[in-house]
Amino acid sequence: MVAYANYTAREFLTAPEDAIFSRLVRSDAVSGFSQLSHKQGWSWVESVRLMKSACEQLIAANPTFASIGVVLEYRIPRREKRLDAAFLFRDTIAVVEFKAGSAAATSEALTQVADYCLDLAYYHAVSQGKKIVPIVCSTEAKSGQVVPTSDATLIEDIHCVGEACFAPLLIRIASEDRKVNSDNIAHERWCASPYRPIPGVIETTVSLFNKHGSDDINAALADRDTIDQSIQAIASIAQDSRERNQKTLCLRTGVPGAGKTLTGLRIAHNTDFLEAGWRSVFLSGNGPLLKVLKAALAADYKDHQGCTKVVAQRHAESLLHSVHAYLAEARKTQSPPSESIVIFDEAQRAWDAAKMQKMATRQRSFGAVSELSSYPEPTSEPSQILEVMDRHAEGVVVVALCGSGQEIHDGEAGVGEWITARNQSYPHWRLVCSASAIERAGVDAALANAEVWSSMHLGASVRSHRTSEHAAWVDAVLTGRPKDARRYVDHAGFPIALVRRLDDARAWLRKTTLGSRRFGLVASSGCARLRPYGIEVSAGFRKELDYAEWFTAPRGDLRSSFALETAATEFECQGLELDRVAVCWGWDLTVGDGELLPRTFRGTNWNNVKRAREREYTINKYRVLLTRAREGLVIWVPLGDEEDQTRSMLDMNRLADYLVDCGAQPVERPANGSFLP
Structure with missing residues (x-):
């Protein structure tokens, strides 16, 4: 009704x-x-x-x-x-x-x-x-x-x-x-009008796992043609795998905000799989994402069931799993796991062999016996996932959800490692992937013996309700194409503002974010020189903060994003979103001669990043930050300080001009000095 x-x-x-x-x-x-x-x-x-x-x-x-x-x-x-x-x-x-x-x-x-x-x-x-x-x-x-x-x-x-x-x-x-x-x-x-809400990741997770409101979530996602086609395609692949005892690896790619996590959750809750006796598990290597989702699940479960906090937390822990913990448990036996379907979210961040060995060695050096230190040889996470699922005598499916251009740290293997692991050690596995996966892996589809399906790629963002082209705008900005960027701007549907003072960014968020919508500050983990403005991004500082509270606590709670006191970096916010965001831009990514210049801060100086892979990591950090908002964003470009060589005014003036050339709308401070009424 x-x-x-x-x-x-x-x-x-x-x-x-x-x-x-x-x-x-x-x-x-x-x-x-x-x-x-x-x-x-x-x-x-x-x-x-x-x-x-x-x-x-x-x-x-x-x-x-x-x-x-x-x-x-x-x-x-x-x-x-x-x-x-x-x-x-x-x-x-x-x-x-x-x-x-x-x-x-x-x-x-x-x-x-x-x-x-x-x-x-x-x-x-x-x-x-x-x-x-x-x-x-x-x-x-x-x-x-x-x-x-x-x-x-x-x-x-x-x-x-x-x-x-x-x-x-x-x-x-x-x-x-x-x-x-x-x-x-x-x-x-x-x-009688169609009503097509696109739920957020936290809301979807709570609704699907805790069951209430799940019909609305399913209807909302099914109404998006590309998402529905992708889910149907994976369902048909799973059915074929079950009937033919075939092991299948699906590499599904997508632009930021395309709904990869949302549809992964839908796949994990597919009733056809349950009726066929196939269990599924939703995995992620993104620790902050898991922590936030588990906190939201526990809070909702406690409210609806009237149980204790401990019971609610136990319930949440049983639903979402760290890929590291899952693999560590699997290595205790050579038996196949109980699940026939694995959904690996943020799969582009799966660790390569060198990273796995490095982490295991580090833990052993501290005398730790943990989920990582138990690995006997340096194999990548994609290879280990396939090894564990290959123990099944019958068919299985691994769905790797890979974000485009979202590898943000050393040791993140990217989509290519999944194809390499399959080709080198598990050639009997069927490989179904997108053209984007093949392109990013730098291989030939025929040589890789891969089936290329268009439904394995989500090319339009659904995070931003009124513009599907925001991800394209971000890509144009980060690849030095201001003319292309201007074509994708739609300030009526998705405002992109630019200010030069942090207080103005805060005021813009408070003024434009209505109702119960959530806003917050985000910044690159490489923005070392935002400290004079009160934005701290060091790893030690962030470790002391509870980002589950940052993403879920209500207005008035100083731990929440609403307080606008602390910023989430790309590590805390990847895979999550806010309704409105202030991106705090730092000197780790400046612009010159028509290209973006990634830099790193060492000692007392900024140094240009020379290695191509590390340059890509810095650019991808800003790709993550610029695609976190659902309804609009403001970019704060600091004015700098002519007395401080690490906070060059010239660099920031150039950057501000570049972003305006890309279509960001400068917001002047009103005559009364305040954006608020």
């Missing part, structure tokens, strides 16, 4: 109040929401009374307003919430949050109505491109106010009104509605 009730203004005005109330009660009884409370019933009575009065005044002001659509209790998928009411004009939608008996709009009410409006603007097909006006009607309020939003958002300022001002506000909105040659939005069409 999408909405409890919907009418034209004329129909709503003429319908008896008790009939409307009965319809709301009946709809609520079958909606799956909590049992109707006395407070909710009283709120509906008050809301219906006010809306009837408003409809009467609208029609009296202009008889053509009789066809305005009126919707009550529209369900917002995934939020387990319903917006109270919506008035549908020609090119404008007014979303109303009623607070019966309240004398003022609370911050909670402002957050609620902003969330509803943003969700409509981003996900609701009929609402996209419309003017969306949020309204909080506190019935006992004696005066009204307007809470400004920002030009960098998709919704209008929030109107806070009392009973006396409610109808006049709707009349003004209707009168100012754009004069287009069309009728008012039909309420039936609006209620």
